[in-house]
Amino acid sequence: DAGVIQSPRHEVTEMGQEVTLRCKPISGHDYLFWYRQTMMRGLELLIYFNNNVPIDDSGMPEDRFSAKMPNASFSTLKIQPSEPRDSAVYFCASSLVAGGYYEQYFGPGTRLTVT
Amino acid sequence: GDSVTQMEGPVTLSEEAFLTINCTYTATGYPSLFWYVQYPGEGLQLLLKATKADDKGSNKGFEATYRKETTSFHLEKGSVQVSDSAVYFCALRGSNYKLTFGKGTLLTVNP
Numbered sequence: 001d002a003g004v005i006q007s008p009r010h011e012v013t014e015m016g017q018e019v020t021l022r023c024k025p026i027s028g029h030d031y032l033f034w035y036r037q038t039m040m041r042g043l044e045l046l047i048y049f050n051n052n053v054p055i056d057d058s059g060m061p062e063d064r065f066s067a068k069m070p071n072a073s074f075s076t077l078k079i080q081p082s083e084p085r086d087s088a089v090y091f092c093a094s095s096l097v098a099g100g101y102y103e104q105y106f107g108p109g110t111r112l113t114v115t
Numbered sequence: 116g117d118s119v120t121q122m123e124g125p126v127t128l129s130e131e132a133f134l135t136i137n138c139t140y141t142a143t144g145y146p147s148l149f150w151y152v153q154y155p156g157e158g159l160q161l162l163l164k165a166t167k168a169d170d171k172g173s174n175k176g177f178e179a180t181y182r183k184e185t186t187s188f189h190l191e192k193g194s195v196q197v198s199d200s201a202v203y204f205c206a207l208r209g210s211n212y213k214l215t216f217g218k219g220t221l222l223t224v225n226p
Contacts, residue, residue, distance in 0.1 A: 031212055042218045043204065091158055102147065102208050106158035
C-alpha cells in the first residue's frame, strides 16, 4: 500500500496568496483528518471527515481555512488569503474504523512557509 | 474534555541507557491509548497501542502499559539506540474518533 500521500511536500508563498494542500488517503479508509503542527502549539486537529462528510471543523482557526473531500480518495485544505502565522507543517491522516483500534496513518506532511 | 500530559523534553541519553517517557491522561469512559513516533522530516508513525486497562503495547523494544488506576501510559525501552532519536507523542482516542495528542518529547540518543 502506498500510504497516505500529500502534495506538495513544500510550499513557499507570499502573504495574501491562496494555498491549496492535497491529500490522498489510504484506499478503503473511511475517516480523514487534517492536522497542523507548530513548535508553539504542537499538533492541532483542524477538521475530520467520515465517508467524505465533514464531522467536526471546530479546530479550523478561522474563515480563511476551508476543507473539502469531494470523493473517498481525495481531500483539499485551502487557505485564502494566507498569512505568515499560517506557516506550519500540515498533516493528513486516514483511518479505517474496524477492529476497535481506530489507528490513524499519517502522511509525510506539507511544510508551508508564508512570507 | 480529553487531555494528555507528557513529560517535557528534551531527553538526552547515551546509547544502551534505559528510557522512560511519562504520559498521563484525562478522559471520560475508556479511551484507547497510543504512542506515536516522528522521525525528522517525516509524519507520525504508530509505535504501539493499548485498548483496555492492563493491556501492554509493545513494538521494536518499546513497551507501555495501560494503567487505569493511575491514568498513565508511560513509554519504556530497556536499551536505546541512536536510531531511536525522534519525537515521541502520547495520544488517546476517546468516545469519538479524534486523537488527542500530548505536546511531544524530543529524544536524542548519543553514541
